[in-house]
Amino acid sequence: MANNRGASVRYENVQKSYDGETLVVKNLNLDIPPGEFLTMLGPSGSGKTTCLMMLAGFEPATHGEIFLNNRPINKVPPHKRGIGMVFQNYALFPHMTVAENLAFPLQVRGMSKADQAEKVKRALEMVELGKLGNRRPAQLSGGQQQRVAVARALVFDPELVLMDEPLGALDKQLREQMQYEIKHIHENLGVTVVYVTHDQTEALTMSDRVAVFNDGVIQQLSTPDLLYEEPQNSFVAQFIGENNKLSGQVVSVDNDACEVLVAGGVRLKADKVNVSGAGDATTLSLRPERVELAPERQMDNMLEGRIEELIYLGDHIRVRMTVCGNSEFIVKVRNRSDRRRLDAGEIVPIGWEMKDCKALDAVA
Amino acid sequence: MTQLDMPAQAPVLTQDGRPLKASLSRALRREKLRAFVLILPLLAFVLLTFAAPIVDMLLRSVDNSIVPQTLPRTVVALELWDPQTDELPEEPAYAALVEDLREAVAQKMHTRLGSRLNYEQSGFSSLMRKSGRAVETISGSDVKGQLIAADSAWADPQIWRTLKLYSGTTTKGYFLSALDARQTLDGVEMLPEGERIYLMLFGRTLMMSLTITLLCALIGYPVAFLLAQLPMRTSNMLMILVLLPFWTSLLVRTSAWKVLLQQQGVINDMLVWIGLISDGNRLVMMNNATGTIIAMTHILLPFMILPLYSVMKTISPSYMRAARSLGANDWTAFWRIYFPQSVPGIGAGAVLVFILAIGYYITPELVGGTSGIFISNRIAYHISSSLNWGLAAALGALLLIAVLVLFYVYDKVVGIDNVKLG
Numbered sequence: 001m002a003n004n005r006g007a008s009v010r011y012e013n014v015q016k017s018y019d020g021e022t023l024v025v026k027n028l029n030l031d032i033p034p035g036e037f038l039t040m041l042g043p044s045g046s047g048k049t050t051c052l053m054m055l056a057g058f059e060p061a062t063h064g065e066i067f068l069n070n071r072p073i074n075k076v077p078p079h080k081r082g083i084g085m086v087f088q089n090y091a092l093f094p095h096m097t098v099a100e101n102l103a104f105p106l107q108v109r110g111m112s113k114a115d116q117a118e119k120v121k122r123a124l125e126m127v128e129l130g131k132l133g134n135r136r137p138a139q140l141s142g143g144q145q146q147r148v149a150v151a152r153a154l155v156f157d158p159e160l161v162l163m164d165e166p167l168g169a170l171d172k173q174l175r176e177q178m179q180y181e182i183k184h185i186h187e188n189l190g191v192t193v194v195y196v197t198h199d200q201t202e203a204l205t206m207s208d209r210v211a212v213f214n215d216g217v218i219q220q221l222s223t224p225d226l227l228y229e230e231p232q233n234s235f236v237a238q239f240i241g242e243n244n245k246l247s248g249q250v251v252s253v254d255n256d257a258c259e260v261l262v263a264g265g266v267r268l269k270a271d272k273v274n275v276s277g278a279g280d281a282t283t284l285s286l287r288p289e290r291v292e293l294a295p296e297r298q299m300d301n302m303l304e305g306r307i308e309e310l311i312y313l314g315d316h317i318r319v320r321m322t323v324c325g326n327s328e329f330i331v332k333v334r335n336r337s338d339r340r341r342l343d344a345g346e347i348v349p350i351g352w353e354m355k356d357c358k359a360l361d362a363v364a
Numbered sequence: 365m366t367q368l369d370m371p372a373q374a375p376v377l378t379q380d381g382r383p384l385k386a387s388l389s390r391a392l393r394r395e396k397l398r399a400f401v402l403i404l405p406l407l408a409f410v411l412l413t414f415a416a417p418i419v420d421m422l423l424r425s426v427d428n429s430i431v432p433q434t435l436p437r438t439v440v441a442l443e444l445w446d447p448q449t450d451e452l453p454e455e456p457a458y459a460a461l462v463e464d465l466r467e468a469v470a471q472k473m474h475t476r477l478g479s480r481l482n483y484e485q486s487g488f489s490s491l492m493r494k495s496g497r498a499v500e501t502i503s504g505s506d507v508k509g510q511l512i513a514a515d516s517a518w519a520d521p522q523i524w525r526t527l528k529l530y531s532g533t534t535t536k537g538y539f540l541s542a543l544d545a546r547q548t549l550d551g552v553e554m555l556p557e558g559e560r561i562y563l564m565l566f567g568r569t570l571m572m573s574l575t576i577t578l579l580c581a582l583i584g585y586p587v588a589f590l591l592a593q594l595p596m597r598t599s600n601m602l603m604i605l606v607l608l609p610f611w612t613s614l615l616v617r618t619s620a621w622k623v624l625l626q627q628q629g630v631i632n633d634m635l636v637w638i639g640l641i642s643d644g645n646r647l648v649m650m651n652n653a654t655g656t657i658i659a660m661t662h663i664l665l666p667f668m669i670l671p672l673y674s675v676m677k678t679i680s681p682s683y684m685r686a687a688r689s690l691g692a693n694d695w696t697a698f699w700r701i702y703f704p705q706s707v708p709g710i711g712a713g714a715v716l717v718f719i720l721a722i723g724y725y726i727t728p729e730l731v732g733g734t735s736g737i738f739i740s741n742r743i744a745y746h747i748s749s750s751l752n753w754g755l756a757a758a759l760g761a762l763l764l765i766a767v768l769v770l771f772y773v774y775d776k777v778v779g780i781d782n783v784k785l786g
Contacts, residue, residue, distance in 0.1 A: 058685055078688040079697075091686035095704045104700070105690035156691065 006035040006192030007069050007159035014064035024050050026216040039195045041203040042213030052196045084153030084161040090145050092137035099133035105156040123155040143174045163195045179205050200240050234360045237285035246284040263325035269300045270359040281362035288330040290356035299351035307346045425757035428535035434477045435464040439531040447525045458508040465499045485526045491517050538758035569739045573721035579661045580717045584668035592676035618730045621659040625650040651733025659727050668713035675709030711778045
């Protein structure tokens with residue numbers, strides 16, 4: 001099943017409405033190059049699954065066109081699209097054995113029995129279930145069912161595989177293991193994968209690029225590291241990873257930097273990302289691990305905060321503080337043997353660099 | 365001696381040294397007792413009104429105690445007589461018969477005995493009535509001669525043969541009759557072709573029930589499929605249409621079919637009106653098998669649709685989607701993926717419809733005529749008209765056995781575990 005070429009996918013001005021009154025997907029434009037692992041990430045109701053279903057052919061696009069390998073596929077029925085799909089609850093056929101499940105897509109393609117057996121065997125080996133071909137899906141554990149579902153979606157050598165929250169039903173440990181396995185299978189086969197999830201860790205771990213959906217619109221499309229470190233708007237900053245928010249008003253702008261007045265009359269230096277000029281309302285976004293408690297060196301922003309609560313998490317300590325009127329301000333302190341002793345109620349100096357503090361659009 | 369030589373199943377003890385098993389059953393006893401007390405009223409009701417009458421009825425199918433009880437002396441006297449010969453029994457047998465009959469007349473049992481034996485050989489009924497009057501006057505010696513003078517039938521060895529044949533407390537007679545056979549001195553033989561009726565009726569009942577079951581499955585499957593696919597609101601509306609017949613009296617529905625199916629009925633009128641058939645060739649759709657099949661298919665249809673629907677409701681639409689994404693067209697996806705998963709529903713519906721159909725009575729009675737009646741109509745006839753309860757019981761027992769055998773075969777072929785009623 002060596003398949004070194006995936007398919008390319010392109011959404012052009014795609015809109016989707018179920019009731020003719022509201023748009024679930026609003027003017028989607030998305031270009032997925034061959035072989036990419038692209039994740040559609042977003043809260044439920046953000047339109048990500050609808051986008052996947054339109055690509056699979058189970059939902060017609062209300063407007064716009066979807067291209068598969070530069071061929072428009074709006075009028076191609078699902079079974080002629082040749083797209084592998086892994087469903088949320090696997091949808092393994094309960095009345096067939098594992099091997100029969102895997103052979104099904106080969107049978108309907110009229111492949112000879114010998115070729116079928118060979119392909120099924122290799123697919124089972126790929127997901128390390130070589131001996132379980134004769135079991136029924138109900139006799140398998142959740143993780144095993146998941147592997148069969150992946151193998152079934154790949155056994156007929158599709159160039160594109162869609163996965164609709166495939167790991168949602170697994171426990172945490174198994175989920176992490178499967179994330180790596182799916183990633184490795186993708187790397188080995190070179191197929192294009194479009195993956196839908198609402199779990200940001202999953203998206204960051206597995207993807208080449210992540211499209212963050214909200215309200216039927218892609219909020220940001222970029223690589224996982226950029227998504228985390230360079231969020232383009234408040235929604236992305238809030239949705240991906242942990243985030244401290246400080247509301248304020250832009251006072252002055254200087255190239256890429258700006259100065260923001262926040263509650264308590266404090267002026268903070270921030271990276272200008274999503275504000276246009278002085279007078280704009282803004283939300284500052286700051287990752288908890290980028291804040292330093294009692295900094296020993298000079299930093300761009302230096303102020304004081306009151307410790308409200310300490311939560312011991314083993315490798316680090318979460319410190320909830322009140323900073324500039326925000327009592328949900330979180331700071332992560334690495335658990336080193338020489339760390340300073342902290343107590344609730346204590347007032348400590350904190351500081352952070354300008355480039356770690358993003359001035360984004362204001363949120364209500 | 366090592367640990368391995370110890371008895372493997374040493375009983376586990378609780379803290380106070382009692383075996384764990386005993387303690388567990390003690391702990392559960394109260395619960396079990398309470399559960400039993402709760403179901404007791406229903407159990408008693410079922411036993412009294414359902415199980416007991418059925419057992420009583422089944423016993424009647426072999427009960428022949430009326431003969432040895434009414435004619436005890438005759439039965440003993442006939443033990444010496446060889447029925448294979450053409451000789452009549454000796455004087456003591458006649459004397460015993462007269463004595464038995466005198467007692468029977470006093471208790472007014474002789475007419476009932478006559479009816480019983482008349483099932484096996486016609487003429488017994490009048491013979492017993494006549495002899496019952498005659499025994500009053502018979503006295504002195506040569507009882508044989510006087511009895512034969514009273515009714516010459518007593519000079520016929522065949523009468524005595526029948527009497528001897530049916531002198532036991534149990535009989536195979538009813539079952540043999542129910543199978544169109546009879547007992548003779550040479551063993552069991554089938555009735556002549558022209559007199560056979562029950563085997564044909566059993567066969568017809570089975571065939572028509574199978575036809576009705578098949579029709580219900582063919583008509584019910586698409587309906588259930590539609591109901592399962594539609595959104596909840598719409599399917600609930602349609603479900604009312606399926607259930608509506610349930611809430612209407614069976615008699616009303618059957619009578620409605622009479623109105624529709626008769627030769628001057630609605631359907632024929634329509635067909636004549638649109639010119640499909642001429643007025644002289646109106647279709648005969650009632651008082652025959654066609655009428656029974658049409659009406660019963662309609663009446664039993666909900667019993668097919670409901671289990672099918674409840675099974676189909678549990679089949680996730682993602683299976684069909686998965687099949688299509690794997691390259692199956694709509695028909696293949698349905699046939700290979702959806703249909704096999706709906707088979708338990710067909711099984712449940714088929715068992716339900718078939719078992720209901722095989723014992724159906726009212727509808728065939730009303731629209732079946734002579735060629736569309738079932739074995740149950742014959743049973744009803746023997747219960748309420750001919751009063752041959754023994755034969756009715758035998759027919760009922762055979763019907764019950766047939767259903768159980770079919771059920772067993774079905775279990776072997778389809779597996780009763782695969783039947784889902786919801």
